[in-house]
Amino acid sequence: MKKKESGHSELKHHFASDNYAGICNEAWAAMAEANRGMASSYGDDYWTAEACEKIRELFETDCEVFFVFNGTAANSLALASLCQSYHSIVCHEMAHIETDECGASEFFSNGTKVLLVPGENGKIDLDAVEHTIHKRTDIHYPKPKALSITQATELGTLYSVQELQAIGELAKKHSLRVHMDGARFANAVASLNVAPKEISWQAGVDVLTFGGTKNGFAIGEAVVFFNKELAFEFDYRCKQAGQLASKMRFLTAPWIGMLESGAWLKNAAHANNCARLLESEIRKIPQVRVMFPSQANSVFLEMAPEALEALRGRGWHFYTFIGSGGARFMCSWDTDTAEVANLVADIKASVA
Amino acid sequence: MKKKESGHSELKHHFASDNYAGICNEAWAAMAEANRGMASSYGDDYWTAEACEKIRELFETDCEVFFVFNGTAANSLALASLCQSYHSIVCHEMAHIETDECGASEFFSNGTKVLLVPGENGKIDLDAVEHTIHKRTDIHYPKPKALSITQATELGTLYSVQELQAIGELAKKHSLRVHMDGARFANAVASLNVAPKEISWQAGVDVLTFGGTKNGFAIGEAVVFFNKELAFEFDYRCKQAGQLASKMRFLTAPWIGMLESGAWLKNAAHANNCARLLESEIRKIPQVRVMFPSQANSVFLEMAPEALEALRGRGWHFYTFIGSGGARFMCSWDTDTAEVANLVADIKASVA
């Protein structure tokens, strides 16, 4: 019990990650609702069918929807369905599939290579993409087959509808299939105030990893194929890869509850607003620099290393970033605005 | 809503599988308890550490414990940690890893071959194992490296402590590593009334897949390495394979609740008792044959095909088995003893 308290205490003052938050009420209620009696397993149940339907309605198109356990699997299985082992995937050098999935894309696809391109604010530079896919066209180097983008990006920035359309055209021109890592897709929709279709299939996205966990779910992401041909036998792929839940209803019922209630968007908007509040206050502090435009639910700032240390000393938790002076502050559906104010006050004190 | 009711109605009279049951109260309460505020992700939290500790206490030994999303992944990752791609795994021809995981073992291990042996009542025949591992010893055929057994078996039978010791000795003699698929390990412990250690590490099991889902959890299995050397870098293996949960506490807190409350054993015992009750009643019906000794939570019976059809017509759900006259009736923690009585009555009526 004491241990547990300390377990909690270490989690006061927390802006380290949006996956530190728990399960929101709407997701919880949906699981409770689904936990009445028995249900067929492996997705052959009411909730799964309904969740698929709700997602089709959300995207206003007939798409193929699958549910897997986490984002690494969702991204890797989606990419494996786009590529053969001798193909390559082009993505930003800071993409999650490159930096935080321990080579899962290479593992699930049995060797598909990830080719990195730079780009400001965590967004791929299209000229760099062009250069990368033209750099080699012989069989001694993996053939570019997929383009993977992240919306919102790892740096808390967003691709605009226009930027996504340009990416879609480039991909189409070079016959590249487009994957979108949407671990924070909800934050993007809320921030851009667009219809989900505008930043997905209408912009040429073939398959989307639609994140649930960071948005208030206990577990689970949806893999949404707008290009239905690419979904062929994806159910077998999921099963073989250990990503088919037997009690699927507990992964899918929350999608119904979150989409019907609008909580998916409300949660994302709250996290975004907390980040925006934090950013606006920080911009008033001369000793602190905001590193990237804060467009989703995170703020990256730069300050003196000793000031960061002082802030840590005050019990705040956050990731430091690209070496010395940078730090990431991530807001979630569960972030307390009062905590944001406390954080700002302590940052001021720390840089003073 | 209407759809939902029908969704439920189709699940009255259900003996198809123990993964049709939902989440039991103890597991649910533990998730609720864990859902207070924020917690570090990826297993770096109080509940995960405590769950590992509780499992070590249960097995009365210092073992390495990991938590993954489902049984297919648990088995496949455990076996991949025992084998190289050019090795082979020896198991019963009806083992789940062979018949119901869509080649996951081969996928996770990049090609390890599964070698099948027969055996009465779903238990491997040791002479057949000897024959299989001696059949080929040249580099043109995969080298046997692991022996995988299932406790309780797919046929609802159990290996006795003595049988397991004999298997362990055989494996040791031939330098085979031993994996136990314990999707229904709790049912085995409850039925044999033994200490968990007696049917695991004391019998030579190197790694155990300890099932949670079928025992009343929402999701998740534990992989328990009694041979700690084999657990080296297993955390990397799980991460790369898309089996590391970010909100790990919701997979691990239930282990605390289930083990502290004893619900893990209570649930298993209840399911076993329902099966025993069903079996004893069925043995009184001359037109029905019990196919295998019912030692865990399932009953396999044989009756006239038309009788099976009649039983289906009365709204009962079950799997038919090995063609015509066989059927499996699976009980779970949630099985209602009144339903067992109803089933028996309808079986009698169907064979009449």
Place this chain on the structure above:
Amino acid sequence: MKKKESGHSELKHHFASDNYAGICNEAWAAMAEANRGMASSYGDDYWTAEACEKIRELFETDCEVFFVFNGTAANSLALASLCQSYHSIVCHEMAHIETDECGASEFFSNGTKVLLVPGENGKIDLDAVEHTIHKRTDIHYPKPKALSITQATELGTLYSVQELQAIGELAKKHSLRVHMDGARFANAVASLNVAPKEISWQAGVDVLTFGGTKNGFAIGEAVVFFNKELAFEFDYRCKQAGQLASKMRFLTAPWIGMLESGAWLKNAAHANNCARLLESEIRKIPQVRVMFPSQANSVFLEMAPEALEALRGRGWHFYTFIGSGGARFMCSWDTDTAEVANLVADIKASVA
């Protein structure tokens, strides 16, 4: 030098395998011819283009042709181009891909399962194939996608044109792709006295592994895609899998020499005839039983174990087969008919 002689001496009296023979004159001369000056590498050379052309002429159709180093790679890469990792390959339980390639099919395809069917004389039983592909149709078991047959079979028997047509129809009916392991395809053509097309694409074969090594080459097999769509990007597949020769001309020039001279068929016919001679003589010996009709270049016979030992004692080399009394005698392009007579004489003496 002395060592070398002993090296040779152990190889007198040899009927163990047709890959014990060396390089025939026509293949050797072609390599010598190709070894004049420099040539572009990786198959971008005169000989490779010409070898492909010669093979197209041989099969009287426009097919895609690739050259790899050995039969294991040829079979595995061909099958990997027909299947995804969650698919399965149906073949005879004694097929080389199952019994002698150390799980290569599973490795190259990242987990494709091999499903075994029985059948007399090493030829698949079509009813057993039907049963196997219908046995399971759910996502929990690999989906049958390819049918692999061996011509000539591992038991030295042959599929007739009619049998192959029936297999092709069955495969077409169930949308199975057909792979033929033709490590001894030349022996089949010579023995059946048919046009190569009759036992390949005209019978529904999608891709053929056309063996060179056992037929007198130093090294190398051809992979011939009659279904050209399946050859898409096969060049990348070969390269990534370490099967693209830099000095390709030395793999391909022999195909020109062997096909232009007719040596490919002459060699096969010679080996077949030696086996036929051996069989006819053995049939005259009452204590010896011929196990399978000898239709290609091997003879399987059964005699008293002690007689086999006596025969070994006389310096003869051969494989023993399925335990005690069975033995395989394999003839090659290089087999000396006098040796066949000596062998027969010693067999008679051994059983006396």
Place this chain on the structure above:
Amino acid sequence: MKKKESGHSELKHHFASDNYAGICNEAWAAMAEANRGMASSYGDDYWTAEACEKIRELFETDCEVFFVFNGTAANSLALASLCQSYHSIVCHEMAHIETDECGASEFFSNGTKVLLVPGENGKIDLDAVEHTIHKRTDIHYPKPKALSITQATELGTLYSVQELQAIGELAKKHSLRVHMDGARFANAVASLNVAPKEISWQAGVDVLTFGGTKNGFAIGEAVVFFNKELAFEFDYRCKQAGQLASKMRFLTAPWIGMLESGAWLKNAAHANNCARLLESEIRKIPQVRVMFPSQANSVFLEMAPEALEALRGRGWHFYTFIGSGGARFMCSWDTDTAEVANLVADIKASVA
């Protein structure tokens, strides 16, 4: 025939690659010698045993030796024996395993990531290696396990004995296993005038890919494990990966002939000398810049793009390099010194 002539004619004036050369006399004679009668297959023969012995003598140590078909397989299998799928390999950004093997390392190891470091003259910068292996130490990123270096490098430069010792110490300090891609190892030995052991195991190399093809063989590379523990079951690995030759003697006999005759070193020295001659003449031409010190058998030079075009116009073949003005001229065992003079004369004319 006409076609063949043209086939040859296109190969006058050739400095494109050392794998355009054919088979040297010593290798050819050894194959002829080995082609007398029958021999056991799969490496169970006199020549293979003797070739292993000769290589042990060459390296003056007891090492494990295996023979595979080409360099891509040799490198990939060697690296796969050093790494698990969740590990990473650190190498120079221009290493062959990264730039010219189509993701083979990732394929054979089922996903091992290749981490790139820069470095002058194609040699890894040790500080960059340190930075790369310290950059990430969490399970969300592949764990550095192997360091792969190329000797001679892709830029025709060499690591000195001292540089190799420093690399070996760094690797030892960080528990990295060391792989050396020695496709042109012979050129390195000849140029540095050292004992092979000085630039291999004495410098901490665990496994070496010892190239034969570019040195005058028809086909085949040796994989030499100085760290014998790492060779455990490597024979199974080769077999499963389609890299075990049935008529092994034709891969191994040339090693005997080349090492006994000293041709392996003579060929390498000749190629090196041709490159040195070319370099020295080019240094006299003011309009041409030598890009890297020519220490092995290649010369990289920079001149006006139009001059390169003019040179091409005169019928010379070579690779252009890193865009516009760079070009690679590669010499081989078969390079004619008169051709070098002709090339120099035409370069002078082209830049005039």
